[in-house]
Amino acid sequence: MQDVEAWEPKTGTALVVDPERGALRPVTDYSDFSHLEKANRVVSALPGGGWRAHWNDEGGAPLTEPILGWLVTSNGRAAPITVDATGWVETAELADKIIPPEEDLLDA
Structure with missing residues (x-):
């Protein structure tokens, strides 16, 4: 699994980084390529601000933990x-x- 870094302008083929070549490579060049999946990248992180997460029954007992971010x-x-x-x-x-x-x- 790799992130799509760009799209080939003429064909619209997804391009991924080939670490061995140090260059972008069409996903269709990979013999084991099967499909693309939409994913949302993390674009920002915010502090937890005092919020907490609570589970009613985590391992047999309630659990509350601080939200880090x-x-x-x-x-x-x-x-x-x-x-x-x-x-x-x-x-x-x-x-x-x-x-x-x-x-x-x-x-x-």
């Missing part, structure tokens, strides 16, 4: 990224609720 994609979607007590960072898109700053979990 928000990753904003090219389609304008913001995905929350959390950090746990051990420093593990991951997406919180499947959290049961996102809690705003200053709001008590019991009020949410």
Whole structure:
């Protein structure tokens, strides 16, 4: 899987970086090429701002973690990224609720 970097002006073929050649190469040059998939790139990151992610039942107990930041994609979607007590960072898109700053979990 590789990101499309440009489009061939005459044919419209997707071009990807060939690290061995150090140049752009049409995806159709690859014998194992099967298809393109639309993906939204991360274009910005914003601080968590005191927001928290909460799961009602994570491993048998409720869990709330601070949102480290928000990753904003090219389609304008913001995905929350959390950090746990051990420093593990991951997406919180499947959290049961996102809690705003200053709001008590019991009020949410």
